[in-house]
Amino acid sequence: MSTSILGEKIEVPFCIAPTGMHKFAHPEGELATARASSAIRTCMVLSCWSTTNLEDVASSATGLKWFQIDILTNRNVMASLIKRAKTVGYKAIVLTLDMPVVGKRYKNFRCTFTVPPHPNLKEALQSENVSMVSPDAKHRLHDPSATWDTLVPWVKSMTSLPVVVKGILTIEDAKLAVKYGVDGIIVSNHGGRQLDCVPATIEVLPQIVSAVGDDIEVYVDGGVRFGSDIFKALALGARAVFVGRPILWGLAYQ
DSSP states (O other): OOEEETTEEESSSEEEOOOSOGGGTOTTHHHHHHHHHHHTTOEEEEOTTOSSOHHHHHHHOOSEEEEEEOOBSOHHHHHHHHHHHHHTTOOOEEEEOSOSSOOOOHHHHHTTOOOOOOGGGHHHHHHTTOOTTOTTHHHHHBOTTOOHHHHHHHHHHTOSSOEEEEEEOSHHHHHHHHHTTOSEEEEOOGGGTSOTTSOOHHHHHHHHHHHHTTSSEEEEESSOOSHHHHHHHHHTTOSEEEEOHHHHHHHHOO
């Protein structure tokens, strides 16, 4: 059951959502994920928090790839990452909007989680004088002052690639995405990791699809565990479905 996203055909209606740190699940990390994505002819979205250099992932497999980026205080670093992604063949930029600050992730605190080396963000961490393994590295890199007005037009001005925004949960934000001329939206609640009290994406998807009509491509992620979940999302208007945690579980499975 094929579909198309931003004019590119994929052979299955689901894609690989951006998740960081794949080497926690498998020694080959994002390289293994990219090969699997290419094998089934779908799209992989590489996280800026990947544990593998974005250029190495691009060269590891020939399949369709998009690059995800967070809202960083250092705009020069954002611009550099966007340029690098375009240079090596990523076909779209996915801008995560729902993390201007990092949510309180109590499980991370309890297990004394520290951030592993992130080759894509090494420059950003160094510029902010943040240790690569500092537990608050992500907190110190994000820009809580960003707005639709200051951020989205700037990102669009940095690249000729399509721009997709991730983290849409309301009709108001979906309409703003259309207003600011982005090419697609991912209805997402960040897997419940930013806020654990937001609606399930499947519940808000129909009203968002209805609100934007054919003005913009609508995708969805969150809570997808079975093939039937994918079909439900498609039936409710999503053009494609992005899958996060199950990809990491697959990497970790022995």
